[in-house]
Amino acid sequence: MSEKSATLIPVLIASSLKPAKDTRAWGKLGLSLRETGQFDLSFMGFSRIPLENCEGERYYASLSVHPSPWERISSQVRFLKVLLKVRPKLLLCCTYEYLPLASFFKSILGYKLVYDVQENYVKNLDLNPTLSPSKKSKLSQIIRQMEKVKEVDLFLLAEKCYVEEMPEKSPFLVLENKFSGEIKRVNPIRFEKKQGYNFLISGTLTPAFGTLEAMTWFKEILKEFPKSRLQIIGHCTLDSYKIALKNACENCPKIELKSCTFPVPHEEILAAYSKVDFAILPYQNREAISNKMPTKLFEAAALGVPVLIAGNPIWLDYLAPFSGGFPIDFFDTDQACKQFNSALKQEFFSQSPTDSILWKSQEAEFISAINSL
Template structure:
């Protein structure tokens, strides 16, 4: 019996994206029932693996005119792959995915990783009219495709209330999928040679510059401390701003890239970090969510500093894992340091709820149900 072909498509996510590859693809491969085809951003050549094939879709700068051709490129790839199911991770590919569904007759799943319309409306870098029109266009695309989408996946619990009209959904949060940490020992941190980490996507709204400015002041109080910056800054103007700020500061080690950073590099950076910075600004499109980095910190037993947020505070307190910090304030460094150095981190039981294992079975059931509820596959 041949494995069922499934495709997972994005535009700007790397081929080995933490969600598409590490969570979805590897979970599917474990069943030996599926051949997974990952379609995404080409940052480097990826070698095909057992039951997993990689198909580059886009490799230019995010604002390149070549991005207009991704829908045509997707349809060409779908004609080649002939999947029985397509998981789309961005609204941008929905029109082509719907056309492909009519032609190739596959099951369509929309993995909603962001509230894209809300994000666009809150984007400070765009003109107010552009924001309104862009947000309306995204809503129109998502609304028009809804009747033809077989199932929806929500990456955040808050999307249940943000998309109340969508009933055929499953919540699969961005929990940690990677090497397990066996150590369950509680630990304390001392003021000597404290290594901080800022990683992932670097953006104004994620508080990346707030974190750098905050750490500059912290370092004056604790000159042995260091900060490693390992991230993808997609907006060129902000990337330039970050690079200018970090120059000639030996206590900062930085890799600030125009391309996504591989998940392997991110996980490796966690190993040498004592404390991770989660400086997200508390906007309407961020505060209701649980950052994937927070789950990573919990699963890897890493201490973290986070912007004040009731949901995040609840998780941090449950496992004695983190401390709330106002990254836009240049005060109270002595109190913050006292909290860091007096706290016993992770003195509770294992953090099983932070692991993808809890979500994996639900995901596999979603995919299985797509094919069992209609044995003919159209």
């Protein structure tokens, strides 16, 4: 251990199912802490390949294969071993699964405990069509019990709506999933009529996120714009849905599907934005989704890519100041070309988004909250 690292505050940022270099845990929370020069950082998350340690930054695997029940249990053992090895002064849990162990060892190891609430996990159970009512009820009880621990010093809420949805999580700081980077300044965008446009669907691929419906919508667009292309790149955990997506691509070479069991590296998704005319967010109107701000909204706005989006008032209000998108009813395929032609008549990015869409706009408040612990 170098003389410098001996003076730094040891921090462990741990998750079971998220990647060790997760977009939020590593790319936002971790890098913000690293930039202060105060902390010695360790990250725990799943990884299929060994990650290379560097000065002030070490990595530990929670999982290395598909998360089976046995792997989830063994992940707890791995977490405890890492906890005892790192002996952090600050433990940042990015999953409810680690909270019971984190709570139990808090007084023994003497760390401050922060819980990064990335999802409303109980509500999210309604988005999984494979769960029976009895299984949903059991899982919701388990999640509530795990999140009930009293020893959390600070809750980081990834969505503003979690303040009302989870009032018991206090004290809290809202840290939205804003874009970690700088705004790409673009001139106002007006589309000329042409034979084809490039579309992108990225991120998590689930029934509630409307990927299949968007594919059907795109096939209607092809009738008027035959040179169009749709790229789908994302993480799909439901095997049955992955098969449905694959079947929907058959006999349609204009759709390029990359559906992965594990999350796609974020840099690959960001690179895909540079090749498209529109990002598509075809989310269903579901209670677990409607009040949230998808990360893709911040990404597309910062990268200067117009979005075609379900008509959610919260999302449209966010896009309105800089004309960042247009509402589309992806379920009304009869009107697909008519609505898209209306979108083509719009001017996008008539104003440049402000820095309020960036992670750095809330970074100082995050560091201040951590230092206050």
